[in-house]
Amino acid sequence: MIYLDYAAHAPADPAVLERFCDIERRFPANPNSVHMAGKAAREEMARVTEQIAALTGASPAEVIFTSGATEANNLAIKGIAQASRHIGKHIISTPLEHSSVSGSLTALQERGWEIDLLSIGRDGTVDPEEVRELLRPDTVLVAICAVDSELGTIQPVNEIAALLADHPNCRLHVDATQAIGRIPVDFSGIDTLSFAPHKFGGICGSGVLLKRSRMPLEPQMNGGASTTLYRSGTPALGLAASSALALQLACDERESRCAVVQRHSERLRKALAAYPAVHINSPEHAVPHILNLSVKNVKGTVFQRALSEKGVCVSVKSACSADGLPSRAVFAVSRDRRNALSSWRISLSHLTTDAEIHEFLAVFDACYHELVK
Numbered sequence: 001m002i003y004l005d006y007a008a009h010a011p012a013d014p015a016v017l018e019r020f021c022d023i024e025r026r027f028p029a030n031p032n033s034v035h036m037a038g039k040a041a042r043e044e045m046a047r048v049t050e051q052i053a054a055l056t057g058a059s060p061a062e063v064i065f066t067s068g069a070t071e072a073n074n075l076a077i078k079g080i081a082q083a084s085r086h087i088g089k090h091i092i093s094t095p096l097e098h099s100s101v102s103g104s105l106t107a108l109q110e111r112g113w114e115i116d117l118l119s120i121g122r123d124g125t126v127d128p129e130e131v132r133e134l135l136r137p138d139t140v141l142v143a144i145c146a147v148d149s150e151l152g153t154i155q156p157v158n159e160i161a162a163l164l165a166d167h168p169n170c171r172l173h174v175d176a177t178q179a180i181g182r183i184p185v186d187f188s189g190i191d192t193l194s195f196a197p198h199k200f201g202g203i204c205g206s207g208v209l210l211k212r213s214r215m216p217l218e219p220q221m222n223g224g225a226s227t228t229l230y231r232s233g234t235p236a237l238g239l240a241a242s243s244a245l246a247l248q249l250a251c252d253e254r255e256s257r258c259a260v261v262q263r264h265s266e267r268l269r270k271a272l273a274a275y276p277a278v279h280i281n282s283p284e285h286a287v288p289h290i291l292n293l294s295v296k297n298v299k300g301t302v303f304q305r306a307l308s309e310k311g312v313c314v315s316v317k318s319a320c321s322a323d324g325l326p327s328r329a330v331f332a333v334s335r336d337r338r339n340a341l342s343s344w345r346i347s348l349s350h351l352t353t354d355a356e357i358h359e360f361l362a363v364f365d366a367c368y369h370e371l372v373k
Helices: 014-026 036-058 068-082 099-109 128-134 159-166 237-251 254-273 300-309 326-333 337-341 356-372
Strands: 063-066 090-093 114-117 138-147 171-175 192-195 207-211 278-279 290-295 343-347
Touching: 014 090, 014 237, 036 063, 036 237, 063 068, 063 237, 068 099, 068 138, 068 171, 068 207, 099 114, 099 138, 099 254, 128 159, 138 159, 138 300, 159 171, 237 254, 254 278, 254 290, 254 356, 290 326, 300 343, 300 356, 337 343
Parallel strands: 090 114, 090 138, 138 171, 171 192
Antiparallel strands: 063 207, 192 207, 278 290, 290 343
């Protein structure tokens, strides 16, 4: 099997798995318990929280543990909107967002919020000036991904954050799920930031939301003490500790890991662009970890299935997106519905080998000549 779907899920790092097991063995108690075992677990939870805070530029009180980025995005978007409804009900976002963001916005829209979506340039980015133009006195939130999950486009988050500094009633939420370990991520100027460690070697079922202190946020779950007022449930110390280690490794090894991925990406771009029916959708400045392409007149689902039958795992759109519809991200940059329906995504890791790239290209060539008429 050749696995090229790391943007959907990356295997847990062996050291991260060992960390999880070690914590679970050493700290059997609920961190909320008042006995000595509970106190030990609570103290370890505090150390883990401090580690994540230090790595992200947050304070420990600004770290909220969740079950994943989907929950974190829901909590941030709905929580900010509901806590700010006395100010206004206008939100700005993009067509490129993960379904946990777009779905949250749809749910709010059905309850009376007004949503404006930014235009997407041919390079896949939004224009901060359009954000300025759309801002109103009743705008309470701008929600944007740092890196798009389908194209790998890097959005101008810092420029948007600087622009919003003059709008104290408008919050900025950044989905950094595809950014951690791929580009530098800084919490400065951002009100809430979400990510999921299983994208970079952590364990599935864990997530983090960073939230600025003193910023109002309405909880989306009630009952059950936790490490924060904003998210109920028994603190999962093993998941938190393994997440902290995965984040540490992703930050410490980012440059060396990215160098490996960059080499693989350049090889793929050059080889695939030589096929007449192939169109590369990911812009040149995208993160090298994500390469989106279309094969003309062949639906993405058809090409994906052909690759899968030959042992190659890629994805059509985000793994959390609905099937049968054209990629919103690809349509936004190409303005071509057929091209969007034909698109699929290769996502790479530092774990990807030269041999896997060589074998993938051989399998791609076979599928191409079978399917392109």
